[in-house]
Amino acid sequence: VDASTPDLWLTECPSAHEKHHFSLKSVLFSGRTKFHQVSIVESHAYGKMLIIDGCVQSSESDEHVYHEALVHPAMVAHPRPNSVLIVGGGEGATLREVLRHPSVQSVVMVDIDSELVEKCHKLLPDWHRGAFDDPRVELVFADGADFIARTRRSFDVAIVDVCDASGVAPAASIYRDSFYVSLRRHLGSNATLAVQAMELSTMSCHDHINVLRGLRSTFVNAVSYATFIPSFWSLWGFVVASDAVDVSHFTPNEIDQILVDRGITLQHYDGGTHMNLFSLPKGIRTALGQ
Amino acid sequence: VDASTPDLWLTECPSAHEKHHFSLKSVLFSGRTKFHQVSIVESHAYGKMLIIDGCVQSSESDEHVYHEALVHPAMVAHPRPNSVLIVGGGEGATLREVLRHPSVQSVVMVDIDSELVEKCHKLLPDWHRGAFDDPRVELVFADGADFIARTRRSFDVAIVDVCDASGVAPAASIYRDSFYVSLRRHLGSNATLAVQAMELSTMSCHDHINVLRGLRSTFVNAVSYATFIPSFWSLWGFVVASDAVDVSHFTPNEIDQILVDRGITLQHYDGGTHMNLFSLPKGIRTALGQ
């Protein structure tokens, strides 16, 4: 036995026919919340990682790639986002990115799993970086669809950052078309909506297409985009929707100017990245029926 | 024991801290050539796969993504490619893509490993699709650097498609700057050169940067580009170099028009994909020092 061989591993099974293994330095938490099997580990390759129901949710080394790609296209495309809704986003990093935009005055974050948020708050401080303590933030523990059904508030931007829909509850209610229809009633006329929309490749885009279809049938514009996330070992898809604007039409210079105007400097997202996100390869366009 | 669980697996270790596993239907060949440990397998997820020295080289389901991205930007950027050099490319799929361009009158393919080429010819017919039998093709079994040192021929386009440089021989001689200097002497004034240049992500771009630096110090223009390849589970990098042209400056419309003019329709590459390939995300641009 070679004592230097790592003995603790995280296994992710994207399908019955593929497995990913990450070696671990330590396991900070592993257990069930009311809604999910949750592990928070420290890996050698990607630093700390959050795993929900066997899927890597985000990793210290590249969570900014995911969260910047999810949040900023929709935020930048709104001329002056004031009130923002986040559905899911338990780690607090989506919240952190939203709060970078200086026009934001209130954010409601609705997550169903208070135990998960508490674990992330305590064990993943580099994700939220104090965002939960920002006075502009209201944290609500509820099902996102229930919240939307009951609230009277309206929002300029909504970000949906929930687990993969491939499992059933609790995220299933979020990926139904009826949710988008309800949500749209709470969005202003210039509003934009971004939804994390699962893996997007020529090999695997079924779940993504379901999200895209639902948003296309609800909003005037709904556009897919994608970015590669190293610790996911895959190209990750998002959909941004709006009745007012086609986000994919912004030029790199326009994006860069908006970021400058708002005083925002990011690691992953800028005008050039915007081009990359929205210029999908032909094979994927074909798979999406474009 | 669940009899439906796959029992044969391919393991790839991108580092000591990560492993990928692919389940197999069958193993068509596994053994050593004079230069490499070679396995040719049939996987459930990606169809047939060629593995050299433990690394996935190409897979039935997405080899077109790799080979189109490697070949066409350099070919399209030359106004009328007549003579082409391929270094490596044992599967014959790089050759297949080069031969699509109707102006091509001769292709010299130089591969060091005749046993590997023979195995691919026999076991991977969907890769070469008869390209080895094209009368325009001359197949030379030799070290690429030796061939360049001795030949008097010159080429319009050169494509370097050899294994990762991280292992030592035989590919190491190809990734030295001196090789690029030698090769440049055999290229015409409008010539373009494309080199497969390993993984390219914020997490892993050391080998890529070495290729980019060598080409930048040899050619007027050398530009990185990247595409996601599902069976590599990573973003794959290439460098295209030329004294005459900056390939990244072609617009999507220009690319699409050239492909139409040449009568070429592809699965992965077109004007939109060209934008995607050359608009690298900010994190990668930063890592590349741009």
Place this chain on the structure above:
Amino acid sequence: VDASTPDLWLTECPSAHEKHHFSLKSVLFSGRTKFHQVSIVESHAYGKMLIIDGCVQSSESDEHVYHEALVHPAMVAHPRPNSVLIVGGGEGATLREVLRHPSVQSVVMVDIDSELVEKCHKLLPDWHRGAFDDPRVELVFADGADFIARTRRSFDVAIVDVCDASGVAPAASIYRDSFYVSLRRHLGSNATLAVQAMELSTMSCHDHINVLRGLRSTFVNAVSYATFIPSFWSLWGFVVASDAVDVSHFTPNEIDQILVDRGITLQHYDGGTHMNLFSLPKGIRTALGQ
């Protein structure tokens, strides 16, 4: 990537919570027969291996441990075995061991899976070593229970060497009590019966106990025994039954004398091994209710 890392692996899952991996040099066959998923591989650690429905059946390096332990206690305990029945035993190694006993004049081997026997005959010659060509052997391709229901022959020794009963068909019919009752009608008064009876440890003996119970309710004597098989990574159980004799009561000297008298020298089985086989540790005796 370290090119010296093995890339082909066999995975065996004894439960949802444990996995064994064996690195492979090559895969000689992998496919489905009418009855089973069969792989024949060459491993680094154990030489050639036969895997049926995801379970290691026997390995070049230690198949003699399994087959000698299965066959010889029952053969030695019969004063002069003349006619022998083998149910299963597709590799031909059980047959090989039976034929060592010089009094044997006829062996009927009944295996349901002719394709499996053919593959073993061709690819595993070190298992059968020509036993199938012995003129004393009659090979019948049939379900063992059906054969017993129809045959008029009787036997001195019967050896049941079929796959684990945990899967359903085809072996399930063999592990029913009714099979033992039928079989007993075809056994002479001095007859002995040996049955491979799955893993036998304090952690895992449920399947073994089922076999033991069935044989105890059918025969005057039925005794469990076990031996460690390296490529199974476990202690393997057998049951030997007889109306005439308690096989566990033979002393080491008696066993050694019988083997000398018959001119048989083995690698694994002798008087000392007999003691080891039949002196089960207390924990296992407790689990078996003794």
Place this chain on the structure above:
Amino acid sequence: VDASTPDLWLTECPSAHEKHHFSLKSVLFSGRTKFHQVSIVESHAYGKMLIIDGCVQSSESDEHVYHEALVHPAMVAHPRPNSVLIVGGGEGATLREVLRHPSVQSVVMVDIDSELVEKCHKLLPDWHRGAFDDPRVELVFADGADFIARTRRSFDVAIVDVCDASGVAPAASIYRDSFYVSLRRHLGSNATLAVQAMELSTMSCHDHINVLRGLRSTFVNAVSYATFIPSFWSLWGFVVASDAVDVSHFTPNEIDQILVDRGITLQHYDGGTHMNLFSLPKGIRTALGQ
């Protein structure tokens, strides 16, 4: 992704060509002491497990098999063990078993790794069951060979329970012949010595043979014995040595009577188990040169 698939695994590599994987409920500790890489985990299959330098040391479900087999043959073979030395044995379970013998008045346990003992004391209470608090026990944190070189005490029974010798320090000093010679000077004329002696199978017995040879050249009698340990997935070897007695010659009845006389009832060890331990299969006897 199937959320019910375990995501945390322990990997043990008995060689470059074999791997064992255990799924984990949780990781109680993982880190380095001054001497070892230590993980304490809770597995689904075997309960809590202690892993040192990548090797499973003992598991909740079967540590009694290991510790009873290590301790009791040597203790039973001494007519009235009064003073006992344990070298290693960090978990405290060897100590627990020694203390069962009512004649014992003092036990010195010498372990080099105080951090390891502390972790086991805190996290593995079912191993020691309070043994460290027994007034007969003296715990010394020192190198076993150094302790023996300096002490003036003598012992009736010595138990050596240190990690595999395959790694270098710190256990290497314990497996040298000079250690046995030194130790013998501190043993009474009726004394017995038991040493954990690594895997013992026809496939793997090199390390065991080294221990056996060293003890044979030092003591009048030195005998190998072995037992199967489920969570080790292998047959585990021990050597018991004595100038006064050949422990393998005790009959089952003698062992059972001694245990009754001492009022000791065990889960794994009794007269029948003693027979099993000391009746090695022929293949192993051959490998040991017997």
